[in-house]
Amino acid sequence: MSEVVKKFMYLNRKAPYGTIYAWEALEVVLIGAAFDQDVSVMFLDDGVYQLTKGQDTKAIGMKNFSPTFRTLGDYEVKKIYVDRASLEARGLTQEDLVEIAWEDFETEEEIENIVEVIDSARVGELMNESDAIFSF
Amino acid sequence: MSDTIEVDGKQYGVDEEGYLANLNDWVPGIATVMAAQDNIELTDEHWDIINFLREYYEEYQIAPAVRVLTKAVGKKLGKDKGNSKYLYSLFPYGPAKQACRFAGLPKPTGCV
Amino acid sequence: MSILHTVNKSPFERNALESCLKFATDGSAVLLFEDGVYAALKGTAVEPHVSDALGRLKVYVLGPDLQARGFSAERIIEGISVVDYAGFVDLAAENGKVQAWL
Numbered sequence: 001m002s003e004v005v006k007k008f009m010y011l012n013r014k015a016p017y018g019t020i021y022a023w024e025a026l027e028v029v030l031i032g033a034a035f036d037q038d039v040s041v042m043f044l045d046d047g048v049y050q051l052t053k054g055q056d057t058k059a060i061g062m063k064n065f066s067p068t069f070r071t072l073g074d075y076e077v078k079k080i081y082v083d084r085a086s087l088e089a090r091g092l093t094q095e096d097l098v099e100i101a102w103e104d105f106e107t108e109e110e111i112e113n114i115v116e117v118i119d120s121a122r123v124g125e126l127m128n129e130s131d132a133i134f135s136f
Numbered sequence: 137m138s139d140t141i142e143v144d145g146k147q148y149g150v151d152e153e154g155y156l157a158n159l160n161d162w163v164p165g166i167a168t169v170m171a172a173q174d175n176i177e178l179t180d181e182h183w184d185i186i187n188f189l190r191e192y193y194e195e196y197q198i199a200p201a202v203r204v205l206t207k208a209v210g211k212k213l214g215k216d217k218g219n220s221k222y223l224y225s226l227f228p229y230g231p232a233k234q235a236c237r238f239a240g241l242p243k244p245t246g247c248v
Numbered sequence: 249m250s251i252l253h254t255v256n257k258s259p260f261e262r263n264a265l266e267s268c269l270k271f272a273t274d275g276s277a278v279l280l281f282e283d284g285v286y287a288a289l290k291g292t293a294v295e296p297h298v299s300d301a302l303g304r305l306k307v308y309v310l311g312p313d314l315q316a317r318g319f320s321a322e323r324i325i326e327g328i329s330v331v332d333y334a335g336f337v338d339l340a341a342e343n344g345k346v347q348a349w350l
Contacts, residue, residue: 014261015258015261015283015286015317016317017282017283017313017316017317018256018257018258018282018283019283027245030198030201030245031245033201033204034201034203045260045261046258046260046261046283046286049258049286049317052317052318052319053318054318054319054320055316055317055318056315056316056318057315057316058315059311059312059315059316060312060313060315060316062316063197064197064316065197066318067195067196067197068196068197068198070196071196071198071200071204074200074204074207074208075201075204089260089292089293090260090286090289090291090292090293091289091290091291091292091295092291096318103211105207105210105211105218
């Protein structure tokens with residue numbers, strides 16, 4: 001059977017912890033990795049808060065899933081995009097965000113950080129280029 | 137099916153699929169008993185994988201899917217171990233599923 | 249009798265904070281918690297509104313929720329006080345009435 005690789009985009013617009021969306025989205029991305037598609041994850045609006053460094057949920061008694069984002073590279077997610085305007089409106093910069101490495105285990109090709117901050121126009125283009133958008 | 141497993145005279149809660157209810161309850165004896173129930177005697181090679189899984193969970197807060205486990209084991213323990221044939225020889229019911237259960241982790245995300 | 253207003257929604261997603269600041273009368277206490285804590289951070293698009301309100305309202309933010317989201321006390325707007333769960337309870341007790349802007 002010939003396989004057509006499709007471009008999947010997971011679109012995140014919700015802050016973590018206040019609602020279940022962020023964690024559910026992350027689980028869907030991890031499960032979806034088994035389908036061998038071209039996967040990107042986009043963070044817009046309050047979704048950018050999911051990637052902040054130094055999250056510590058001990059005092060609120062919830063699972064801290066921030067470290068799990070760092071496995072996305074292992075799960076064949078090639079690109080993680082963050083909308084610059086969303087960051088700026090929240091007083092944040094790329095410095096505030098976790099770094100996510102990617103490595104091809106066969107070729108040992110490595111990318112230190114696949115998190116890329118992009119302009120809103122580019123966000124729109126990438127949405128257009130996607131075959132499917134999963135929205136959270 | 138019982139909802140507890142007895143190890144060294146102590147009862148530990150497990151879910152309906154046999155996964156340890158509370159990750160922090162884990163002691164190595166749990167792995168030994170679970171393995172015995174599956175007719176496996178744990179060797180150093182098994183323990184390498186079990187310990188690897190616990191470290192992976194500690195760092196990333198998830199149990200890896202089997203393909204991710206295979207790649208990560210290859211990187212950490214050498215290419216000869218980072219293949220599914222080797223891992224299935226140790227854990228015939230599936231390296232992620234069975235080894236995660238022995239390691240006291242939840243069922244890996246993406247497993248059905 | 250004074251009121252403690254609570255806001256647990258992100259100011260970028262809902263208008264809970266906006267309404268709270270509009271209707272809370274001078275001298276009232278406002279507690280930001282859960283996703284509401286994002287309103288307490290410096291350098292955001294809503295900072296001017298929050299800073300304006302600080303002149304007439306007492307604003308608090310729940311520390312554990314800030315910490316969970318990766319922010320330390322030094323990232324919050326000057327004049328906002330960080331409280332813990334016990335402080336939350338004290339505020340509720342002191343004010344007698346609680347209006348939750350859900």
